[in-house]
Amino acid sequence: MIEPLTLFGVDRLKVLGRRPSLSAGQRIYAVGDIHGRLDLLNELLAWIDTDIGLRPTARPIYVFLGDYIDRGPASRETIDRLIEHSEANECIFLKGNHELIAIKCLSDRNLFDQWMRLGGMETLVSYGISAQGLANGRNIVELQAAFHRALPQVHFRFFRDLQPFFVCGDFFFVHAGVRPNVDLTRQKESDLLWIRDEFLSSNVDFGKIVVHGHTPTLEIEVGSNRINIDTGAFATGRLTCLVIEESSLSAVNTF
Ligand SMILES: [Mn+2]
Structure with missing residues (x-):
């Protein structure tokens, strides 16, 4: 089911005073953040199709904020669905910290432990790498080789081509956030994909409204300088979509 949301605090959003x-x-x-919840992604994409049917627009742009994989049950299928969707629609795919770790694991086996702690085992299982083997303590060298073999070329290209951020109008879309007092054009990837406290607690005007995920909250969160749309879909069943058109903002979520 899809639920339209009342967005509180939208009037507080200001960029350079306007x-x-x-x-x-x-x-x-x-x-x-989708985290392997193909079921919720499908619901949301169906709702967006209906919305575009009811209210046609010249140029709909889909921006996905990263963390497509891990934790949830259907990471591989989620990537398939996103690739399929991008064949007929204008889509921007941002890089999440989970995709960063997964792709780095192809060349750096020292990162596997960290990936597994972030829910990477569910991703490996979705690629057909046996959970039995994992439970039996299969060693990292074998695991890395199995992941290499299991990852389709199109998925490798999808992961490789993910963008660190996307700018449109007065909005800056990014997975985690930005480092305050550093120009938006000079941000480090490690901040864009991982930052929390220094960004979340900042009230500075970044020059754009930062639309981000990465830090789950129960409901979409609107500050003066940022909008957080990570509602913890993996655990809550709530996947949130923010809709922006000129200066009007609205949102829906699955529930
Ligand atoms: Mn994240």
Whole structure:
């Protein structure tokens, strides 16, 4: 089921003293952290299709904020679905810290422990790597080789081509956030994909409204300088989508 949300605090959003907006004719659908919940992604994409049918727009842009994999049950299928969706729609895929670790594991087996702690085992299982083997303490060298063999070329390219951020109008889309007092064009990837406290507690005007995920909250969170749309879909069943058109913002979530 899809639930329309009342967005509190939108009037507080300010960029350089004015209301943020997109150019006329653009509409952005920004989707939060999916974490292998193909079921919720399918529901949300169906709702967006219906929304575009009811309210046609010249140029809908889908922005996915990263963390497509890990924790949830259907990581491989989620990547398949996103690739399929991008064949007929304008899609921007941002890189999450989970995709960063997964792709690095192909060349650096020292990162496997960290990946497994982040829920990577569910991803390996979705790629057909036996959970039995994992439970039996199969060694990391074998695990890495199995992941190499199991990862389709199109998925490798998908992971490799993920973007660190996306700018449109007065909005800066990124997985985790930005480091305050560092120009948006000079941010480090490690901050864009991992930052929490220094960003979340900042009230500075970044020059764009930062739309991000990475730090789950129960409901979409609107600050003066940022909007957090990670509602912890993996655990809550709530996948959130922010819809932006000119200076109007709305949101829906699955429940
Ligand atoms: Mn994350």
